[in-house]
Structure formats: C-alpha cells, structure tokens
Amino acid sequence: MDTLAPLVLLLPLLGFLVNALFGRRLPRVVSGWVGAGSVGVAFLLSLAILVQVVGGQRLDQTYWTWWQTADFSVPFNLYVDPVSTLMILVITGVGFLIHVYSIGYMAEDPGFSRFFAYMNLFVLSMLLLVLSGNFVWLVIGWAGVGLSSYLLIGFWYQRSSAVLAARKAFVMNTIGDVGMVFAAFLIFLNLRVLDYHSVFSRIHSLPKGGTVITGICLLLLVGAVAKSAQLPLHTWLPDAMEGPTPVSALIHAATMVTAGVYLVARMHSLYDWAPAAATTVAIIGGVTAFYAATIGTAQIDIKRVLAYSTMSQIGYMFLAVGIGAYSAGMFHFMTHAFFKALLFLAAGNVIHAFHDDQDIRHMGNLRAGLPISFWTFLAGTLSITGFPLFAGFFSKDEIIRAGLSASGVEFWLGVLALITAGLTAFYMFRLFFIAFGWEWLVHDERHLHEAFPIQTIPVLILAVGAVFAGYIPVANFLTPVFGHATEVGAAAFWGLALLAFLVGAIGFGFAYLLYARRPELAAAWRARIAPVYTLVEHKYYVDELYNVLFVQPGFWLGRFLNDVIEPKVIDGAVNGVASFWNEEAREFRLIQTGRVRSYGIVMLGGALGALFLIVLLLGYLPVRLGG
Amino acid sequence: MPVPAYLFLTLSGVLFMLGAIGFLVRRNPLVVFMCIELMLNAANLAFAAESRYLNSLDGVVFAFLVITVAAAEVVVGIAIIVQVYRAGRQMDVDQLDLMKE
Numbered sequence: 001m002d003t004l005a006p007l008v009l010l011l012p013l014l015g016f017l018v019n020a021l022f023g024r025r026l027p028r029v030v031s032g033w034v035g036a037g038s039v040g041v042a043f044l045l046s047l048a049i050l051v052q053v054v055g056g057q058r059l060d061q062t063y064w065t066w067w068q069t070a071d072f073s074v075p076f077n078l079y080v081d082p083v084s085t086l087m088i089l090v091i092t093g094v095g096f097l098i099h100v101y102s103i104g105y106m107a108e109d110p111g112f113s114r115f116f117a118y119m120n121l122f123v124l125s126m127l128l129l130v131l132s133g134n135f136v137w138l139v140i141g142w143a144g145v146g147l148s149s150y151l152l153i154g155f156w157y158q159r160s161s162a163v164l165a166a167r168k169a170f171v172m173n174t175i176g177d178v179g180m181v182f183a184a185f186l187i188f189l190n191l192r193v194l195d196y197h198s199v200f201s202r203i204h205s206l207p208k209g210g211t212v213i214t215g216i217c218l219l220l221l222v223g224a225v226a227k228s229a230q231l232p233l234h235t236w237l238p239d240a241m242e243g244p245t246p247v248s249a250l251i252h253a254a255t256m257v258t259a260g261v262y263l264v265a266r267m268h269s270l271y272d273w274a275p276a277a278a279t280t281v282a283i284i285g286g287v288t289a290f291y292a293a294t295i296g297t298a299q300i301d302i303k304r305v306l307a308y309s310t311m312s313q314i315g316y317m318f319l320a321v322g323i324g325a326y327s328a329g330m331f332h333f334m335t336h337a338f339f340k341a342l343l344f345l346a347a348g349n350v351i352h353a354f355h356d357d358q359d360i361r362h363m364g365n366l367r368a369g370l371p372i373s374f375w376t377f378l379a380g381t382l383s384i385t386g387f388p389l390f391a392g393f394f395s396k397d398e399i400i401r402a403g404l405s406a407s408g409v410e411f412w413l414g415v416l417a418l419i420t421a422g423l424t425a426f427y428m429f430r431l432f433f434i435a436f437g438w439e440w441l442v443h444d445e446r447h448l449h450e451a452f453p454i455q456t457i458p459v460l461i462l463a464v465g466a467v468f469a470g471y472i473p474v475a476n477f478l479t480p481v482f483g484h485a486t487e488v489g490a491a492a493f494w495g496l497a498l499l500a501f502l503v504g505a506i507g508f509g510f511a512y513l514l515y516a517r518r519p520e521l522a523a524a525w526r527a528r529i530a531p532v533y534t535l536v537e538h539k540y541y542v543d544e545l546y547n548v549l550f551v552q553p554g555f556w557l558g559r560f561l562n563d564v565i566e567p568k569v570i571d572g573a574v575n576g577v578a579s580f581w582n583e584e585a586r587e588f589r590l591i592q593t594g595r596v597r598s599y600g601i602v603m604l605g606g607a608l609g610a611l612f613l614i615v616l617l618l619g620y621l622p623v624r625l626g627g
Numbered sequence: 628m629p630v631p632a633y634l635f636l637t638l639s640g641v642l643f644m645l646g647a648i649g650f651l652v653r654r655n656p657l658v659v660f661m662c663i664e665l666m667l668n669a670a671n672l673a674f675a676a677e678s679r680y681l682n683s684l685d686g687v688v689f690a691f692l693v694i695t696v697a698a699a700e701v702v703v704g705i706a707i708i709v710q711v712y713r714a715g716r717q718m719d720v721d722q723l724d725l726m727k728e
Contacts, residue, residue, distance in 0.1 A: 594723075595720070595721055595723075596723070597650070597651055597654075597720060597721065600647075600651055
C-alpha cells in the first residue's frame with residue numbers, strides 16, 4: 001500500500017501536467033482520455049487500496065521531510081484508513097464518470113484541454129486533501145481545491161458573471177483557509193506537532209472542552225463552513241453554478257463541498273473533546289439544511305435548485321457529524337455523491353438539449369423526448385427524497401434517527417431534519433414536475449436530442465449507484481475509526497422509516513397538487529403568501545445584506561485610500577520631499593558646469609587644501625620616509 | 628645599498644603632478660584618461676614603496692585594490708568615450724557639457 005497511495009496522487013498530477021503543458025497540441029481525443037484515464041486508473045488503484053484496508057491494513061508513512069528545523073519538521077506523510085479510503089473511492093470513481101461525461105459535454109468547447117487540466121488539478125488537490133497525514137499538506141490540498149474551483153467556475157472567463165462568481169467563491173473560501181491556517185497554528189502552539197497521529201494521541205493532554213480545544217475546533221469549522229457552503233459563508237455556491245455542469249457535479253456537489261464533512265469526521269477525536277464546538281457544527285448543519293431547502297422551493301434555474309439542494313444535503317451531513325454520528329455523515333456523503341452527481345449530469349444533458357437554457361419553466365414533459373434523462377433524473381429524485389429502499393433512504397434516515405435519539409438541542413435539530421426531509425421532497429418534485437413534466441406524451445414535436453452515449457452511460461452508471469448505494473455496508477467499514485454505531489431495533493428502524501416516508505409523502509403530495517395537478521392553485525397560494533415568497537425567492541436577501549455590510553464598506557475604504565490617502569498622503573510625502581530639495585538646490589545647481597576639467601581642478605584643489613591643512617595642524621608631513 | 632624611500636615618494640609625487648596637470652590641460656578624452664591612470668599608478672608606487680619600507684603588506688594590498696578599481700574604471704570609461712564619440716564625433720572634453728543645467 002505504501003506505493004499505491006502515492007501513485008493514486010501521481011496519476012492526476014501526470015494528467016494535469018500533460019494537459020497543461022501539451023494539451024493544445026494534442027488531439028482532443030487524447031487530451032480528454034488522458035484526463036479521464038488518469039482518474040480512472042487512480043480509481044482502480046483505490047480499489048486495490050480498498051481491498052487492503054478491508055483486510056485490516058493501515059498506512060501512515062512519511063515519504064520525505066519537507067522542512068526540518070531544530071524542533072519542527074513538516075513531513076510529507078500519507079494517512080490511509082477507512083475514512084480516507086471511502087473518500088478516494090468516491091473522488092476517483094464518481095470523478096472518473098464525470099470526466100468521461102465531460103469528454104462529450106465539453107466536446108465543442110475551445111478550452112477543451114484547459115478544462116481537463118483544471119479537472120485533473122482538482123482531483124489531485126482533493127486526493128491530497130484526504131490522503132494527507134498532517135495539517136500542512138491538508139491546508140495545501142484545501143487551498144488547491146479552492147484554486148481549481150475558482151479556475152473552473154471562471155472557466156468561461158469571457159462571461160463577466162462567471163468571473164464575478166469565481167471571485168466570490170475564492171474570497172469566501174479564503175476566509176475559510178485563514179481559519180484553517182490559524183487552527184493548524186494553534187495546534188502546533190499547544191501540541192508542538194502537526195501530523196495527525198501525534199495530534200490525535202496528544203489531544204487528550206488538553207483540558208476537555210477547554211478554550212484551546214474549542215478554539216481549534218471552531219477555527220477548523222470556519223474552514224469547513226466556507227468550503228462546504230454552510231451558513232453564514234454559503235452565498236458562493238449558487239453563484240458557482242456559472243461553471244460548466246460537470247464542474248458543478250464533481251466539485252460543487254459530489255466532492256469538494258463535502259470536504260468540510262470529511263474534515264470534521266477526520267478530526268472526530270478533537271470534536272469529541274470539544275462538545276460545544278461539535279454542537280455548533282450540528283446547529284449550523286441543521287439550520288443550513290432547513291434554510292437551503294426553503295430557498296430551493298422558489299428557484300427557477302435548474303442548476304440553482306440543485307445547488308441549494310446540495311447545501312441542504314451537506315447540512316444533513318454536518319448535522320450528523322456534529323452530533324457524533326460520524327459514519328452516518330460519511331454514509332450520506334457517499335450516497336449523496338452518487339445521486340447529486342447523477343442529478344447534475346442528467347440536468348446537464350437536458351440543458352444541452354435546450355441549448356444552454358437553464359430555466360425550468362421553458363422545459364417540461366420530457367419523457368418522450370429525453371427518456372434517459374427523464375428516468376435517471378427520476379431515480380436521483382427518489383433517492384434524494386429518501387424514497388424507501390433507494391440510497392438516500394438509508395443514509396438520510398440514519399441521520400434523522402441519530403438526531404431524534406439524542407436529547408436537548410440535538411433532538412430538536414433531528415426534528416428540523418425531519419421537516420427538511422418533507423421540504424426536500426417538495427422542492428425536488430416541484431423541480432421534477434416543472435422541468436420533466438407529468439404528462440405522458442407519446443410524441444415530442446420539439447425534436448429534442450438525447451446526448452451521445454459518452455454522456456448517457458456515466459449517467460446510467462450513477463443511476464445504478466443512486467439506487468443501490470444504500471446497500472453498501474459503509475457503517476461496518478468505518479467501525480474501526482468511529483467505533484460501533486448504536487444498534488437500533490427493527491421496530492425503531494421501520495417506525496422511523498414510516499415516519500420519514502410520511503413526511504416525504506406530504507411534501508410530494510403538495511408538489512403534485514401544486515405543480516402537476518393544479519398549477520393555478522400554486523399561483524393563487526403564491527399570491528397569498530407573497531411577502532414570504534419574495535423573501536425566499538431572493539434567498540432571504542443575504543447577498544444584499546453582505547453587500548451592504550462588507551462589500552460596500554470595502555469599496556468605500558478602497559475608494560478613500562485611492563482618492564485621499566494615495567495621492568495626498570503617500571504621493572504627497574514623496575513629491576513633497578522631491579520638490580523641497582528641488583527648491584532648495586536651485587542656486588547650487590549652477591555650480592555644476594558639466595565640464596570635466598573644472599571638476600578636476602576643484603578636486604585637485606581640495607586634495608592640496610587637505611594636505612595643506614594637515615601640515616598646518618600637525619606641523620609636519622605624517623609620512624615616514626624610512627632610510 | 629637600498630634606495631632611500633624619499634626617492635620613490637618624490638618620483639611618485641612627480642608622476643602624480645604630471646598626471647594632474649595633464650588632466651587639467653589636455654582636452655582629448657583619451658589623453659585625459661591616460662592621465663588619470665598615471666595618477667592612480669603614482670599612488671600605487673607610493674603604496675608599494677611604503678609597504679617595502681614599513682615591512683607591512685597593507686600597502687601592497689591597497690595597490691592591488693587600486694589596480695582592480697582602475698581596471699573596472701577603464702572598462703566603463705573607454706565604453707563611455709566610444710559611445711560619446713559615436714554619438715557626436717566630439718573629441719573635446721570642454722564641449723561635452725550636456726550634464727550642466
């Protein structure tokens with residue numbers, strides 16, 4: 001395993017280098033398959049690692065030492081345990097499918113090889129993030145995924161909206177990066193080590209629930225919240241949908257945005273030691289899940305609905321890891337990767353069929369025209385809403401169950417999660433009914449074209465995952481890391497399943513009533529709750545609030561510095577000094593004749609004068625003439 | 628019988644004064660340049676002689692330093708003279724007063 005793990009990292013690096021250096025000169029077929037193939041081979045290697053990890057092997061090996069000073073060293077070590085194995089499997093597996101899909105999706109784009117270079121860079125950074133065995137390389141991977149996310153959101157850099165969205169995402173992520181760096185610094189300050197193994201074994205020397213450990217966990221949480229688009233640093237994710245759809249599927253749904261969940265799960269021994277911070281994680285997650293789901297009910301852009309649904313589902317994962325149900329959170333991460341990547345890719349096929357129109361009101365009744373997209377999207381919708389025996393059913397119910405079996409705040413968050421499940425069913429089926437329709441058209445006269453097999457086959461494979469991923473025994477696989485989950489009886493399991501199903505059914509019922517059966521009723525209801533609807537439609541005006549609170553003051557400060565401080569104070573000082581001497585030296589300047597010989601005579605005169613003075617003062621020439 | 632030091636110093640002084648006067652009276656930049664070299668080497672002679680008589684290497688070290696500086700100065704100086712000549716065909720130092728205000 002000690003050679004497999006670095007190979008998994010090297011393959012996307014190789015793909016990145018080939019596409020970045022020679023991509024323009026390579027034929028598209030080569031460029032695309034180098035990008036996809038490197039991730040595919042990395043997936044096969046990850047499977048080999050999985051076999052070894054299931055066999056009980058672990059890896060924490062230092063490959064080289066990056067820095068070494070007296071009592072501080074930064075190693076490059078990789079840390080492979082069930083958690084990171086699950087992550088690399090999803091990253092390379094789902095990543096491979098999305099790369100293959102991109103070969104079809106991006107075929108017409110002039111930036112084809114650039115796209116694959118960025119995608120490989122992302123996969124490399126993400127793998128580094130999850131495989132790193134110390135905080136320094138974690139931060140490097142963390143910043144790397146932020147960078148590649150920035151590059152890919154702004155991939156179509158001719159669109160100013162894409163550039164603005166990319167910048168927004170980068171700034172928000174940088175806030176998180178700063179939190180991460182401070183967390184790593186605090187850890188080093190208190191424990192004098194930075195590698196996971198030593199940190200986890202020494203963490204118990206700090207007082208439980210003390211200021212230090214809580215501070216570390218909250219700073220880590222700042223990073224996690226920014227990366228995973230949770231409240232209050234969530235506003236970048238919907239805008240990030242400006243990027244190409246495969247990017248939204250891979251980075252802004254399946255993998256990168258779940259890095260926060262991974263971080264909390266990876267640092268679970270820290271969070272177990274700081275209950276207040278863990279509760280904060282749970283509260284942020286539960287509230288975000290509900291908050292994003294409400295916004296999702298009022299959006300009309302297909303990708304934005306999915307973006308809010310991603311925020312909401314990651315909220316579930318945060319809730320799970322916050323209340324200590326780490327394996328439930330990681331389980332939901334995995335199933336979510338399948339069904340959300342599926343939803344995005346199917347949406348991408350629909351968007352292509354409608355010539356890059358993303359407004360769901362222009363779509364509708366796609367069963368006859370786009371059958372593959374229709375059925376796969378339906379499978380994804382059923383999975384995300386937790387329809388019994390689909391993947392989302394198992395993982396989401398596990399989170400709700402963990403919440404409801406806790407007490408205090410956690411219990412109420414569990415209730416909130418249950419309500420959110422109903423909302424999820426409502427907004428997902430609203431999306432489905434509006435965009436994909438309910439009418440059973442036999443013929444479609446719009447001449448819609450289903451995408452080529454290179455785009456539909458990955459979607460079909462993901463659909464299989466979205467349906468069956470719930471049967472993968474993730475919890476058992478993660479037991480060595482997180483310990484045994486509390487056993488629930490069959491009665492409790494099916495009781496809750498029934499409850500969750502009923503809540504989901506209510507959401508489905510409303511969606512069916514309002515958007516499939518009687519659209520006029522939807523309009524009437526919307527008019528009745530107009531103020532609330534407007535509030536939700538405008539995402540609770542958080543963007544506007546941030547604009548007033550942070551962006552405008554930033555502009556004012558910048559303008560003040562530019563208009564007042566820069567010309568008056570800084571330039572004023574420099575130019576003032578210059579003009580002062582200019583004034584003062586006007587008379588003396590005439591001495592400078594520019595004639596070499598006049599300078600020469602002054603110098604000679606000076607030297608003779610100095611000699612004369614010396615003789616005059618000393619009375620003799622200070623030279624020993626010897627003899 | 629050793630040569631007395633004052634002879635060397637006198638020679639050095641005479642050479643220096645020749646160089647200085649040449650520097651002041653000649654107008655051809657190349658000759659002016661050679662006069663500067665003469666002054667530098669007069670100083671070197673004094674250094675070397677004193678070094679010998681004081682049984683110290685300090686003077687010789689200074690002489691080497693001066694030689695090095697002179698070499699660098701020649702490179703820059705000749706380059707400037709050549710450029711000035713190319714620019715204006717002007718070979719009179721009194722005419723080269725562009726630097727005055």
